[in-house]
Each structure stands twice: as structure tokens, then as C-alpha cells.
Amino acid sequence: VLLCIMFLKWKSPLWGCFDDIGACLITFFVPCWTFGKVAESVGEDCLIYGILGIVPIVYGYFRYLIRQKVATRNGISEEAWVSLLISYCLPLCGNLQERTQQNVNVMPKMEMPRV
Secondary structure, eight states: OHHHHHGGGSSSOTTOGGGSHHHHHHHHHOHHHHHHHHHHHTTSOHHHHHHHTTSTTTHHHHHHHHHHHHHHHTTOOOOHHHHHHHHHHSHHHHHHHHHHHHTOOOSOOOOOOOO
16 A cells, blocks of 8 residues: 555556557667666766666666656655665566656657658
């Protein structure tokens, strides 16, 4: 019940990973892209955090830092242990939740060439 109360201020629930199937697929196959874009939305470097977000063992810490920044910017009070737990155990779902919160578009822009 406590975890459910904490998630009430997020725009989408943690388990809302499949709300945007395109973003879900990109995050599953190229998680560094989504993580870098979310990091960029809070003022961090997209490339550096994209890489750090997939390095074994340390990835959770950097995901935690970005999750805390997203929460702070949006007035969400989330305990540090909850952010760490999500960052290490449910990184893709957490990343998609942060993406939704920040209104980050992870879909590459595809324009038809003009003839």
C-alpha cells in the first residue's frame, strides 16, 4: 500500500510500461537511448548518461540519480530506497515512467524525402 501511495504523483504507474508500445520496444532493445534522453531532459549529457545507464553494476546508481532529479523537478517525494530499488530491479519500467513524466519523445524523427 505504501508503494502505491508513493506512485500517485507520477503521471503513469510503474507498471504502465506498455502504454506506449513504440517507446517500450525502443527501451527494451536500446535502453541507453531512452535513458540518455531522459537524462538530457533534466540537464545532463545524453551520451554520457546513456552509456553509464547500461554499464553493469553501476547502471543502477546513475539511473537512481536521474530518477531523483525527475522526481524533484516534478515535486514528487520519493524515498531514496524506493528509487534505488526501482533503478536496480525494474530499470526499464522506471525509465519509461520517467520518460512519461518528462514528456520525452524517444521515437526517432522519420521524414519522407521530398522529391
